[in-house]
Amino acid sequence: MATFDPQFIWFGLVSGSLIALGALGLTLIFGILDFINIAYGEYMAFGAFVAFGLNTQANMPMVVAGIGGVLGAGVLAIALDKVVFEKFRNRSAIVLLVVSIGLSFILRNSIRIIWGSGTKRFDIPIEQAPTYFGISILPDQVAIIILSFGVLALTFVLLRKTDIGIAMRAASDDTDLAQIRGVNTERLVLYVWLVGGLIAGIAGVMLGIDSVLRPTMGFLTLIPIFAAVILGGIGDPVGAVVGGYAIGLLQELSVVVIPSEYKPLIGLLVLVVGLLTRPDGLFGEATR
Amino acid sequence: MMAYSQLLVTVLIIAIIYSLLAIGMNMHWGDTGLLNFAHAGFFAVGAYTSTVLTTPAATGLLGDRIVGLELPIVIGLVAATIVAALFGILIALPSLRLEGDYLAMVTLSAAEMIRLIITNEAWLTAGTQGIKDIPRPLAGAFPLSLGGFQMGYNLFYLGLTIAILIASYALFKRLSESPFGRVLHAIREDEDVPRALGKRTPVFKLKSFGLGAGIAGLAGALWAHFFFAINPTMFLPSLTFSVWAAVIIGGAGSYVGAIVGTSFIVGIRQLTRFLPNDIPLGSELPFLRLILIGAALIVVLYYRPQGLLGDKERIQAGQAMEGE
Numbered sequence: 001m002a003t004f005d006p007q008f009i010w011f012g013l014v015s016g017s018l019i020a021l022g023a024l025g026l027t028l029i030f031g032i033l034d035f036i037n038i039a040y041g042e043y044m045a046f047g048a049f050v051a052f053g054l055n056t057q058a059n060m061p062m063v064v065a066g067i068g069g070v071l072g073a074g075v076l077a078i079a080l081d082k083v084v085f086e087k088f089r090n091r092s093a094i095v096l097l098v099v100s101i102g103l104s105f106i107l108r109n110s111i112r113i114i115w116g117s118g119t120k121r122f123d124i125p126i127e128q129a130p131t132y133f134g135i136s137i138l139p140d141q142v143a144i145i146i147l148s149f150g151v152l153a154l155t156f157v158l159l160r161k162t163d164i165g166i167a168m169r170a171a172s173d174d175t176d177l178a179q180i181r182g183v184n185t186e187r188l189v190l191y192v193w194l195v196g197g198l199i200a201g202i203a204g205v206m207l208g209i210d211s212v213l214r215p216t217m218g219f220l221t222l223i224p225i226f227a228a229v230i231l232g233g234i235g236d237p238v239g240a241v242v243g244g245y246a247i248g249l250l251q252e253l254s255v256v257v258i259p260s261e262y263k264p265l266i267g268l269l270v271l272v273v274g275l276l277t278r279p280d281g282l283f284g285e286a287t288r
Numbered sequence: 289m290m291a292y293s294q295l296l297v298t299v300l301i302i303a304i305i306y307s308l309l310a311i312g313m314n315m316h317w318g319d320t321g322l323l324n325f326a327h328a329g330f331f332a333v334g335a336y337t338s339t340v341l342t343t344p345a346a347t348g349l350l351g352d353r354i355v356g357l358e359l360p361i362v363i364g365l366v367a368a369t370i371v372a373a374l375f376g377i378l379i380a381l382p383s384l385r386l387e388g389d390y391l392a393m394v395t396l397s398a399a400e401m402i403r404l405i406i407t408n409e410a411w412l413t414a415g416t417q418g419i420k421d422i423p424r425p426l427a428g429a430f431p432l433s434l435g436g437f438q439m440g441y442n443l444f445y446l447g448l449t450i451a452i453l454i455a456s457y458a459l460f461k462r463l464s465e466s467p468f469g470r471v472l473h474a475i476r477e478d479e480d481v482p483r484a485l486g487k488r489t490p491v492f493k494l495k496s497f498g499l500g501a502g503i504a505g506l507a508g509a510l511w512a513h514f515f516f517a518i519n520p521t522m523f524l525p526s527l528t529f530s531v532w533a534a535v536i537i538g539g540a541g542s543y544v545g546a547i548v549g550t551s552f553i554v555g556i557r558q559l560t561r562f563l564p565n566d567i568p569l570g571s572e573l574p575f576l577r578l579i580l581i582g583a584a585l586i587v588v589l590y591y592r593p594q595g596l597l598g599d600k601e602r603i604q605a606g607q608a609m610e611g612e
Contacts, residue, residue, distance in 0.1 A: 268397040
């Protein structure tokens with residue numbers, strides 16, 4: 001346990017940004033395809049490791065490598081849809097969930113084979129954090145927060161202002177109705193995978209910058225992401241983002257009352273309390 | 289030659305202990321349609337309960353374990369079953385109203401929390417150091433000479449676990465075919481129907497969860513007492529997923545299928561150990577094995593969604609994972 005320190009709020013914003021991104025991507029995919037993709041954490045890890053490869057093995061600058069990693073995760077999401085998920089399109093949500101478990105096995109262990117199972121770091125300078133108002137703030141962390149705000153804003157512009165985004169929201173609400181009204185849902189599915197994959201890549205690369213890279217990094221982030229998705233109402237993008245920041249802040253602030261080893265417990269607590277009291281999410285917008 | 293037969297016995301013991309896990313999972317998913325992803329957690333609870341009850345307290349480099357009761361192993365096995373069953377009920381309680389994937393998320397998180405607690409509460413579990421020198425039941429009596437035939441300890445343990453597997457199989461099979469089991473099947477197909485008939489479905493779901501978790505706990509205790517040592521990294525979610533793969537590949541709803549599926553998974557995991565290390569990617573075998581299991585799971589779901597020995601009733605009810 002620790003006494004309260006404004007530093008925790010800053011940490012909460014950083015991890016909240018990462019969780020919010022992951023939750024947004026997962027909930028978008030859920031909205032259209034109606035299943036929980038357990039392999040989503042592996043998409044994040046894959047993006048991070050592609051960036052790692054470009055950064056340390058091909059000696060590219062971090063920004064270029066990061067973009068490469070993000071694109072890699074987007075391509076991976078589409079490729080896996082074509083090779084695997086497309087074959088299971090008319091199956092139940094449970095089958096898709098179990099298929100995604102199989103995929104997460106395959107992806108995580110492929111990452112181990114390609115890049116090794118140890119802990120890795122991006123080749124970026126380790127700096128002394130400057131202190132403002134008693135809070136030490138790393139430039140990396142500022143970049144994470146700004147970037148995630150940017151991505152979140154872009155996604156919402158996409159969902160609200162573009163034809164594709166409006167079609168996504170329509171299909172998320174009622175796939176059959178959207179189809180009858182002339183929405184090409186198969187093409188839409190591809191866009192959703194692309195957007196979901198790119199977001200996973202961004203979240204993964206930033207997670208790697210914030211701490212270290214491990215093959216299990218994405219999988220271990222799934223629990224707070226699940227909590228954020230459910231807290232926000234499954235399938236509701238705004239709720240997922242709000243839920244993500246709420247979980248991030250709660251996790252970091254929880255060290256005031258519980259030992260810091262049990263930080264991850266907050267995710268489960270919120271998950272259970274949220275499901276019991278507001279099963280449709282904070283805003284009651286859950287798609288089921 | 290002796291070494292190979294010893295190895296075979298050990299592999300069989302592993303397969304039997306995993307089969308117990310699959311039997312519990314089949315009660316949850318195959319019979320009741322509950323998506324339980326906390327199985328590794330129940331396995332861990334069983335292993336640690338029995339270990340803490342049967343070993344003395346010990347000091348360690350990273351922290352001292354102050355609890356250790358040195359009770360007889362039988363008490364450990366029984367307590368492991370009961371405590372794991374209670375954990376199952378505890379986890380199921382807040383999630384009973386939840387369906388499908390919500391339950392999956394809560395149970396998966398809960399299993400990770402169990403592992404987190406085991407890792408951090410070193411006074412009880414020795415934390416990451418793990419616990420060593422776990423006693424084996426009747427270890428002093430072996431090797432036993434039976435009229436010229438030397439019976440080694442592993443063979444005895446194999447017999448013990450086979451007996452427990454047969455008893456568990458008979459019990460769960462019987463439960464599944466009893467009126468109790470029929471209510472579980474009805475819950476799986478459409479919970480509103482048994483509810484309309486006056487069955488208190490939450491109680492049935494709790495019982496199903498408790499029974500399946502209990503046998504997973506027993507499996508954990510049997511694991512700990514055979515392999516001498518346990519540590520928190522033995523109980524990762526990938527264990528849960530392997531058991532899932534076994535149940536799906538064997539055929540959900542069939543207890544024979546659960547055992548066949550487990551034999552298949554354990555077979556892949558253990559037999560590939562005999563491949564020479566100097567083949568291409570030889571050093572990556574542990575990871576290739578898991579990739580193979582993941583791929584097998586997807587292929588079975590695509591070509592044979594009911595699994596190798598899928599339950600007829602499930603198929604007729606349209607629940608053979610074909611679609612909605």
